[in-house]
Structure formats: structure tokens, C-alpha cells
Amino acid sequence: MKRENNSKLKIIPLGGLEQIGMNITAFEYEDSIIVVDCGLSFPEDDMLGIDLVIPDITYLKNNLDKVKGFFITHGHEDHIGAIPYVLREINVPIYATKLTIGIIDNKLREHNMLTKVKRKVVKYGQHINLGCFRVEFIKTNHSIQDAAALAIYSPAGTVVHTGDFKVDYTPVFGDAIDLQRFGEIGKKGVLALMCDSTNAERPGFTNSERTVGKTFDNIFAEHSNTRIIIATFASNVDRVQQIINSAYKFGRKVVVEGRSMVNIISTATELGYLQIPDHTLIDIEQLKDYPDEQTVLITTGSQGESMAALSRMAANLHKKVTIKPGDTIIFSSNPIPGNEKAVSNVINELFMKGAEVIFQDAHVSGHACREEIKLIYSLVKPKYAIPVHGEYKHLRAHATIAEELGFEKENIFVLSSGNVLELDENDARITGQVPVGSVLVDGLGVGDVGNIVLRDRQHLAEDGIIIVVMTLESGSGQVLAGPDIVSRGFVYVRGAESLMDEAKKVLDDAMEYCMDKNITDWGKIKTEIKDELGEFVWKKTKRRPMIMPIIMEV
Numbered sequence: 001m002k003r004e005n006n007s008k009l010k011i012i013p014l015g016g017l018e019q020i021g022m023n024i025t026a027f028e029y030e031d032s033i034i035v036v037d038c039g040l041s042f043p044e045d046d047m048l049g050i051d052l053v054i055p056d057i058t059y060l061k062n063n064l065d066k067v068k069g070f071f072i073t074h075g076h077e078d079h080i081g082a083i084p085y086v087l088r089e090i091n092v093p094i095y096a097t098k099l100t101i102g103i104i105d106n107k108l109r110e111h112n113m114l115t116k117v118k119r120k121v122v123k124y125g126q127h128i129n130l131g132c133f134r135v136e137f138i139k140t141n142h143s144i145q146d147a148a149a150l151a152i153y154s155p156a157g158t159v160v161h162t163g164d165f166k167v168d169y170t171p172v173f174g175d176a177i178d179l180q181r182f183g184e185i186g187k188k189g190v191l192a193l194m195c196d197s198t199n200a201e202r203p204g205f206t207n208s209e210r211t212v213g214k215t216f217d218n219i220f221a222e223h224s225n226t227r228i229i230i231a232t233f234a235s236n237v238d239r240v241q242q243i244i245n246s247a248y249k250f251g252r253k254v255v256v257e258g259r260s261m262v263n264i265i266s267t268a269t270e271l272g273y274l275q276i277p278d279h280t281l282i283d284i285e286q287l288k289d290y291p292d293e294q295t296v297l298i299t300t301g302s303q304g305e306s307m308a309a310l311s312r313m314a315a316n317l318h319k320k321v322t323i324k325p326g327d328t329i330i331f332s333s334n335p336i337p338g339n340e341k342a343v344s345n346v347i348n349e350l351f352m353k354g355a356e357v358i359f360q361d362a363h364v365s366g367h368a369c370r371e372e373i374k375l376i377y378s379l380v381k382p383k384y385a386i387p388v389h390g391e392y393k394h395l396r397a398h399a400t401i402a403e404e405l406g407f408e409k410e411n412i413f414v415l416s417s418g419n420v421l422e423l424d425e426n427d428a429r430i431t432g433q434v435p436v437g438s439v440l441v442d443g444l445g446v447g448d449v450g451n452i453v454l455r456d457r458q459h460l461a462e463d464g465i466i467i468v469v470m471t472l473e474s475g476s477g478q479v480l481a482g483p484d485i486v487s488r489g490f491v492y493v494r495g496a497e498s499l500m501d502e503a504k505k506v507l508d509d510a511m512e513y514c515m516d517k518n519i520t521d522w523g524k525i526k527t528e529i530k531d532e533l534g535e536f537v538w539k540k541t542k543r544r545p546m547i548m549p550i551i552m553e554v
Helices: 058-062 098-110 179-188 210-222 237-249 259-270 284-289 309-314 340-352 370-380 392-404 451-463 493-516 522-541
Strands: 009-015 024-029 032-036 052-055 067-071 094-096 119-121 127-130 133-139 148-154 157-161 190-196 228-231 253-257 295-299 328-331 356-358 382-388 419-423 428-433 438-442 465-472 479-488 546-553
Touching (some): 009 058, 009 190, 024 148, 032 133, 067 127, 094 098, 098 119, 157 179, 157 382, 179 190, 210 228, 210 328, 237 259, 237 295, 253 284, 340 356, 370 382, 382 392, 451 546, 522 546
Parallel strands (some): 157 190, 190 382, 228 295, 228 328, 328 356, 465 546
Antiparallel strands (some): 009 024, 009 419, 024 032, 465 479
16 A cells, blocks of 8 residues: 555445434544444335344454444434444444443343443543544534534544534533534634534424423323323433423323333433432333323334334233323324334324324424534534435435535535545545445344345245145156145135146146156256246236245155
8 A cells, every 4th residue: 555545534434324324434544443333224114024224344344453442422223223233243342421331231231242342431521542543522412311422533634523413502401512612623623524414404403302391391281181191212311301300290100111211211310311200100000000190101102113112002902001082192203214104004093092192393303403504514614524324315405505604515525335535634535435235134143134035025025935846756757746736925726726727737747848858857847847837827917926846756
């Protein structure tokens, strides 16, 4: 490698661009790599049977000796969800704020990895030196406590990564975002700003989280004689705090339902991020001891997830809670892109059970709108703008904001996952591509289901399967039994006897042809069966089921 190449900083997003989720970015300078975030994404509709999707970290594995550590901006699944899978292969320390580490610890405990991975709790304003890098944590606001932006100091210059953020001057817990620090770092000169784009299409400012508390108070006052059930994100500790505040004010007991909700609330309470008045929380078993108008349920399932508590209640599958006419149900969230249908299905089911459903105004976003994005740019004054965190349309909208602020087009980089951006004071350009992609997790299998298996699942789901079974005599290759046809998910056999009889005749002819030609090679026989039967079925039904010949020898 030539000397001058070495002295540039490389920014390599390994996931998280052009999608919401799976955030992970590598920063490389000479022989040091640090990684920011390590998230998962949830499967698309066409990923049949897949539980989660994690990033492909081939690049990090190939440069294992350079990787120094992971810096995590906050405790949401799309930023920490892949940690148990990735750190099995790249065991380096993790640096994050107190609550974030608390949530990561829960994850590692579930995977029996707590003793294997080093974790370090970082305070705001603290600097961590690793290899050629120094990283500073800066206080921001988000829909989960303890979110941080990172200032990444490298010999080539400073990069500011906002993480997911909003500007909240009146947060429910703790301090407002440290705008002063952004300004101080900006004064010293910043090479690049990597800023959250999730709400880049929305004008104005995001409302303060505290406004939701007022909404809850109003809803509680108006529905004083019904049971209230509120679905929200498990991780939004401040939202849970405000629900508990309103419940306490109106003399109601609170039940927490849903595994992820229970986990995060217990972690947040232990670490002091949630203040719950004594005797407010009750166990779900105690619900029956209180009249409806004295209870509130906080539950998971605001995204219509089929296994979450609220969806199970709506479908009458929940063991402890049945939705009754007159219940008031509040969705304290917006559907994540792609979940709209599932959410509206759950809302319809709840309405059918006679419940009142409120899904307006009981939510504010955790991400910055256009004016807040402009505010951060005006404080940080970067040379290069690199929109991150969002689908392509969000990144484009963010690029437009940067242009409005006077950035030259060649100084704005809308990257794709896998791009290698090399930059220093003099110039910045995309110089290459590293392997990236999605690794699918199905049950305990990580990466063992690939595109071919998914294609087979799709094929089986669309056209079904036909299995052809026969027995051949060893040596002579004469057909002793069969060929018999078994089908699943193709046609209902009882209503299609004539089709099956014809198919059997096609098979007999195919076998006869093989005998006449003295074809005894199993592979060739199977190909012949697949071709002949496939062609026949297509002609008759215009379907292409999967055909599996099974040959036994005696």
C-alpha cells in the first residue's frame, strides 16, 4: 500500500443504510478499526420462517487483528440486537452508557455469554482511547434513556456520529441534549457529520416526550370508569414512566405484561431510570382483586406482532387477560414502515370486541425532524455530510437539507452499505466495496438458511410438492413397485383423481423409456421423471410444484 493512502480515515457502513435497522459501521485508520453499533433487523414478509436478520461481518472477520472495540449509541434492538451473534466471532470490548450496558447484559445472559464479553460503562464527556482513535460520548435525547452521540477523533480529523436523536429541552428524565458540546467540537473543526435521517422528510421540530404525559392525563380523566390498556415500545422507559405517573395520579394500579417489557422495566428500575411509587405495580395474577376502573395494563404489541401480548389479547389467545366491551386501549406508538397492515388488523379485532381504541396523539417520535437536523449542522459545521439511519428516501431527503444549508453536492455522501468512504482534510471519495449482506437467523441456526433455502420455502408455499416413490431391483434396474405419487399443497387429491391417474401414466411411460434405453443411473432416471412430470403438470394446471423422486433399491 502506498503511504498516502494509509493516512486517510475509512468509513465503512456494514448495514443500516437504505433500511431501518441493522445499524453497524466500521471506522478504520491504518491498523485500527472501531465499530459503532451492532444491530439486527426484522425479517421481510418474503423471508418465510426467519426470526431475525443480522449483518454480514466478513470484513471484520478478515481484519480481526485490527478490530479494537464496539461503541454502542443506545439500547434499541436495531443497534444492539446482533451483539450476541457477532461477539461470538469477534470478541472485543463493548463501550456504552449505563442503561445501554444494562440491556446488553440481559441479552448476553440469555445467550450464556456474560462472562465471555468485556463490557465497560462510559459516562458522558468521557474519552476512550483505542488504537489510533479517541471516542467521546455526548448526551442526546431519544425514545430510550441514555442515548449518546459519538465524537470520533482520528489523526485524519474528527467525525461526529449523532446516533438516533431528537432535541428535547424538557425530557422526562435527566438532562436535555448537550448542544453546547456539539458547538464546542464544531468550533475546533469537524471533518464529517453522520446524522440521523429517520424523520428528514418531516418539517419542523419533534415534540417533547413530556407532551405525551399531558395526553395521558387527559385520556385518564375522560375514561375514569373503564380499564385502560396501553401498548408501547418496551424500550421507551420515559413513556412507561409517564403512564405510571398518570396511573398514580388517578389512583390506578399498574400491571406490566410482555416479556421484553418486564425485562427492560426491571433493568431500568434497578439502575434508577424509573421511579415507581410504592404499591403501584401489581402482578398480573392480582388483576382480579381490583375493579377495572382502578387498573392500567402496560403491554407490548404496539406494532401488531403476532406473538406480543396485545395481539394475543386481541385474538383471545392470552391466558390472563380477556378484552371486554368498554375497555379503553391506547396505541402509544406509530407503526414502523411495513407494519401498518398488522397494526390495523389488531385495531380492527379490538374494535370488534367492543373496546374503544385510541391511536392518535398518544405518541411522539424519538427522531429529529428537519429543523433539529439543521440545528446540529449549524453547531457542528462539518466539511462533509453523510446522512445515516434510514431508507433511501430518508437519506435523499436529508441530502436535500444539506444542500439547502449550502453544502456542495460533492461534499454530501449518500452511501450504500458496503461502500468504503476514504476521507481527510483535502478530499473524500468512495474507493471500494466490501462484502455486506444479511445473515438470517432461524431458531438456533445462524446463517444456515440462505437464499436457496428461502427460494425453496417460497416455491413450496406457492406451488406445493409432489413426491414420486418407487422401488427398483438392484442389478437389473427393473421397477418392482410404484411409481407412486404423494402430493402436499399442490391439489386436493380426492377431487383430482383423473389428474393423478394421468400423471401416473406419464410416469409409467417415462420409466418404460428408461428401461428401453437401459438407463440405470439414478441421477438420469430422476431427471427424466422431473422433466416429464413437470411438463405434464404445467400443461394441465399451469403450476410448477417441487418434484422429488425417491428411489429405493432391493
